[in-house]
Amino acid sequence: MTVRILSATDVRSIFTPSLALESQREAFTRLGAGEAVQPPRLLVPGPDESVSFCYSSRIAPDAPAVSKFGSVNPANAARGLGAVHSVITVLDAETGAPRAIINGDSVTGLRTSAATTLAMQQVASDARNVLVVGTGAQARAHLDAFAVTHPNAEFWIFGRNTAAAEEIALHNGARAAHDLPQAVRRADIVVLCTSSLTPVIEDAWVTDGTTVASVGSFAPDRVEMPPSLLSRSTVVVDYRPSALTDSGPLVEAVASGSVDPDQITDLGSLLTGNAALDRSPADVLTYLSVGVGVQDAAAAEVILTTAEKQNVGTRTALD
Numbered sequence: 001m002t003v004r005i006l007s008a009t010d011v012r013s014i015f016t017p018s019l020a021l022e023s024q025r026e027a028f029t030r031l032g033a034g035e036a037v038q039p040p041r042l043l044v045p046g047p048d049e050s051v052s053f054c055y056s057s058r059i060a061p062d063a064p065a066v067s068k069f070g071s072v073n074p075a076n077a078a079r080g081l082g083a084v085h086s087v088i089t090v091l092d093a094e095t096g097a098p099r100a101i102i103n104g105d106s107v108t109g110l111r112t113s114a115a116t117t118l119a120m121q122q123v124a125s126d127a128r129n130v131l132v133v134g135t136g137a138q139a140r141a142h143l144d145a146f147a148v149t150h151p152n153a154e155f156w157i158f159g160r161n162t163a164a165a166e167e168i169a170l171h172n173g174a175r176a177a178h179d180l181p182q183a184v185r186r187a188d189i190v191v192l193c194t195s196s197l198t199p200v201i202e203d204a205w206v207t208d209g210t211t212v213a214s215v216g217s218f219a220p221d222r223v224e225m226p227p228s229l230l231s232r233s234t235v236v237v238d239y240r241p242s243a244l245t246d247s248g249p250l251v252e253a254v255a256s257g258s259v260d261p262d263q264i265t266d267l268g269s270l271l272t273g274n275a276a277l278d279r280s281p282a283d284v285l286t287y288l289s290v291g292v293g294v295q296d297a298a299a300a301e302v303i304l305t306t307a308e309k310q311n312v313g314t315r316t317a318l319d
Helices: 010-013 017-032 073-078 103-121 137-151 162-171 182-185 241-248 248-256 265-270 295-311
Strands: 002-006 042-045 049-058 066-073 086-090 098-103 129-135 154-158 188-194 211-214 231-238 285-288 314-317
Touching: 002 295, 010 098, 010 103, 010 295, 017 103, 017 137, 017 265, 017 295, 042 188, 049 295, 066 103, 066 295, 086 103, 086 295, 098 103, 098 295, 103 137, 103 211, 103 265, 103 295, 129 137, 129 182, 137 154, 137 162, 154 162, 154 182, 188 314, 231 265, 241 248, 248 285
Parallel strands: 002 098, 129 154, 129 188, 188 211, 211 285, 231 285
Antiparallel strands: 002 314, 042 049, 049 066, 066 086, 086 098
């Protein structure tokens, strides 16, 4: 049994932000059309606010099964390590034998940011001022992704670590913001890229017409966006079944009765035309992403197909 192993360097040589965007368009279009096989995500709580996760999916019933297993460890910052680590395994569509093992961290950053910007194309395509909150890998990936979908926008980044924010701004064509309330008030799009257990912005800072996206509220205890903001918003999510159970702000808002779950729209429905938004220029819109396996399945298909054609990666026997 021989598998292809793809490192982070291998993935980055293949999986550009533009290619990532198209893979996520396919993923969510298939999901919205009911073509993808998408089981529930598995979460395994751990010590020090860490959580391990497992995403599995097929982009179609006869497509390869793809699974990503990893962990989010906020305490890694003190260790000088990234917070997220994962690997993606691809099985042969016919035999079920392992076909590839892919560095998951590089895929996650690109596929998550591509999904966010894909959603922003649908709900805020004319945004001219984009603020990213956070200084981790997702913050960097989102700035790269927005450069593809919103090339004429002005980009800002805010982080509690001022030096890190300045460094990211310098290398990603952005400007560092030092006053978060002011930066939120002037932004057309605010993207929260933290894994905070409590809100990192306040409801009162968000002005009429703003779009606020959360990619760090990926579990019921992660609430980087104030739940009260959802009660005055048009609410869009990446995938409704998982968002209702796993997105901390949405779980709280639905439980309190301030958000009607029947009024929530998911990205796949927008892409397939099964739903449309009736949003006025003054309406606040919130987008919540917890991530779904079909994103990794679509990304892995593109990456592995290209790697096999170009003979990228390392072939290793597992027998």
